[in-house]
Amino acid sequence: MSVDTDVEKLIAALAEAVISHADELTALDRAIGDGDHGLNMQRGFEAVLKQLPSLAGQPLPEALKAVGMTLVMTVGGASGPLYGTLFLQLGKELPAGANRQQLCTALAAALTALKLRGKSERGQKTMIDALEPALEAFQQGKDPVAAALNGAEATIPMQAQRGRAAFLGERSIGHMDPGARSSALLIAAAAAVGAQQP
Amino acid sequence: MNPAAPLEDQLSLVGIVVVSHSADVARGTAAIVEQMVGTSVPLAWCGGDPSGGLGTDVAAILTAIETAWSERGVAILADLGGAELNSAMAIELLPPERQSRVVVCRAAIVEGALVAATEASCGSSLEQVRDSAEAWQP
Numbered sequence: 001m002s003v004d005t006d007v008e009k010l011i012a013a014l015a016e017a018v019i020s021h022a023d024e025l026t027a028l029d030r031a032i033g034d035g036d037h038g039l040n041m042q043r044g045f046e047a048v049l050k051q052l053p054s055l056a057g058q059p060l061p062e063a064l065k066a067v068g069m070t071l072v073m074t075v076g077g078a079s080g081p082l083y084g085t086l087f088l089q090l091g092k093e094l095p096a097g098a099n100r101q102q103l104c105t106a107l108a109a110a111l112t113a114l115k116l117r118g119k120s121e122r123g124q125k126t127m128i129d130a131l132e133p134a135l136e137a138f139q140q141g142k143d144p145v146a147a148a149l150n151g152a153e154a155t156i157p158m159q160a161q162r163g164r165a166a167f168l169g170e171r172s173i174g175h176m177d178p179g180a181r182s183s184a185l186l187i188a189a190a191a192a193v194g195a196q197q198p
Numbered sequence: 199m200n201p202a203a204p205l206e207d208q209l210s211l212v213g214i215v216v217v218s219h220s221a222d223v224a225r226g227t228a229a230i231v232e233q234m235v236g237t238s239v240p241l242a243w244c245g246g247d248p249s250g251g252l253g254t255d256v257a258a259i260l261t262a263i264e265t266a267w268s269e270r271g272v273a274i275l276a277d278l279g280g281a282e283l284n285s286a287m288a289i290e291l292l293p294p295e296r297q298s299r300v301v302v303c304r305a306a307i308v309e310g311a312l313v314a315a316t317e318a319s320c321g322s323s324l325e326q327v328r329d330s331a332e333a334w335q336p
Binding site for chain 2: 034036039040043072073074075076077078080081082084085117118162163164
């Protein structure tokens, strides 16, 4: 991931990652939730794609804020305010032309805002279980994509304590959290774009 | 109530907003509330995601808050996590001077709306309305 990344390329890659996996995300959510995570995320990122021409000319922080607001207004499920908060806060915290250290700081602040929004912590079978390990890996110069994927895998044996899946109690065990999966997809997409940068 | 507040504000009642994943649940809850308190309490509801499916819509929540707006504040009753999160998000998108005058009550949506509206109809403050809704036990 690089801070000077091409805004248009980054946002298109994030949207593509979610939209191309919408069926998988919905299937995961059908197992332990209300079965709409893929559909909701697809609706949100399709709305983001429609704005791509205007986002492309903006500085990265402004574009991230616009993505966050679009997700808030279009997703409809809990993932709207959760991903919306993540993108909005990242956009607010990221200085223009940020260096790697500043990106780390902004990502950490965005994760903190997300935890406050969802009143959740790692280990509760949520998107945080993919995002926090990825951030830690990135801070330590390790591979954030592998950390996010492993983090999502690690939600399988967890019992859900937040969201609709928490209603299932022990029956939520044995399924990957759909939010952790979508988070891992977004991180992989962002890292792939970052890796292409000079 | 601050006696220096305009008379209109002293007489107004706390508004109630019902936010459900389902428009049917929201509409039905509002009907039950209205049967109890009539039209004295500012009341609005919304339900369904931006595509009309089950879920909630931040823009619709903002419209409902505007419809039920009272200078004494607005209490929101929501069902399930997404409705609560989107309601909290909607509050943050309000003008700063209004943000502190809207609260999400942690209560069952139907019973909470009924208790909150009944409390509001007595001229109670936003804090009293929320406390009553959250204290109610079946």
